[in-house]
Structures are given as C-alpha cells and as structure tokens.
Amino acid sequence: AQSVAQPEDQVNVAEGNPLTVKCTYSVSGNPYLFWYVQYPNRGLQFLLKYITGDNLVKGSYGFEAEFNKSQTSFHLKKPSALVSDSALYFCAVRDMNAGNMLTFGGGTRLMVKP
C-alpha cells in the first residue's frame, strides 16, 4: 500500500529564514508526488508536483521541493519565509490502486513569526 508520512505536526520559523517541511513516502513503482497548501477556512491549493526529471521542482509562491529517491523523501522548501506562508501543508502521493486518487500525509502546520 502506498503511504506518506509528515513527521512534524508543526514547524516554526522566523520570517526571512529558510523553511523546510518534511515528507517521506512509500510506493511501489514510480512515485508521483504532490504538495498542497491549505489556508484557514479554505480548500487545498496546489503548490507543485514531481513526475519525473529534475530532482528540484519549482512551484507556486516561491516554494520548491527536493525529490530524493534513495531517502524516499520529497521535502518542501523556501529560501526566505513570509508570515503569509503560515498555513497547513500536505504532501500526497498518487495511489495507483485507487483510481489514481491521492493518498495524503497528516499535514504539517507552518508558523512563520515576524
């Protein structure tokens, strides 16, 4: 079965500092990985995805993610955090056994303090 783990419930970072939100995955076959962001009382917004090719994927709002096959990780990063980045972040993997729907991690709350 495919699964995703986000080991940190919350990440705290000061504004202007780099941020990392961690994600590890377990899949059979090639991984198709996604990051979504959820702002308070809103739906999920797509940030970026890894399909194949470059291990560094660039996405929306200055975010990027690094795919590491040997460590089965897909960490979300941003060089300089903004207070407005504070939100709930979800990592997800495509589930080939469920109509290619998504299997999500538990989510990580990012708090950026001024």
Add this chain to the structure above:
Amino acid sequence: NAGVTQTPKFQVLKTGQSMTLQCAQDMNHEYMSWYRQDPGMGLRLIHYSVGAGITDQGEVPNGYNVSRSTTEDFPLRLLSAAPSQTSVYFCASSPTGGRTDTQYFGPGTRLTVL
C-alpha cells in the same frame, strides 16, 4: 470559470438524519472524488468516480453513497448521520485521472453531527 463548487459551506445534523453534500465542477473533468479531513489524519478518500455512471470506493466509504449521473455533478449522500462523520468534506476533480494530473479542490463543507 467557477472551478469546483460545494454546497452547503456549513451544516449541523442530528444523529440519524440524512443529507446530501453537493459538488459541481465546470471544467469538464472526468475524474471526481470526495475526501474527508480530520485533525492529524490528513485527507482520506471516501469515494471517487472516473466518469459519468462509474463510481468506486475509497479508503473510508462506510456510511456514504455517491452517484455520478452527469460529468459536472458528484453528490455525496449521508444515509444516517453519526457523530463519527463530523468532519470537513472536500470534493476534488482532475481532467483525466492520469498519473500526472493535478487535482483541484473545492472550498469544503464543514459538517457537525450532534
């Protein structure tokens, strides 16, 4: 282009009541799905549809029914609401369900069952 819309935004039910959560998309997407979001558990797949007239169960289908009579609409029915169904429900759609497809999410319905 409204994207994925969901109604109602909020709903309070008593145990045993039934109701239908509405979901519609105007992007002519083939794939549609329903997830529920619970704290610390990420989003879990309830049911999904790969096209009009075709539905299948996800990870947590018990207590829910779906049908897909048109490409645009994918309603979720709670037959006899239980407190364990208190959650935030998200509908999503994607163009073809391909492995590289991005899923687009609605704004969610917050359901409380008393």
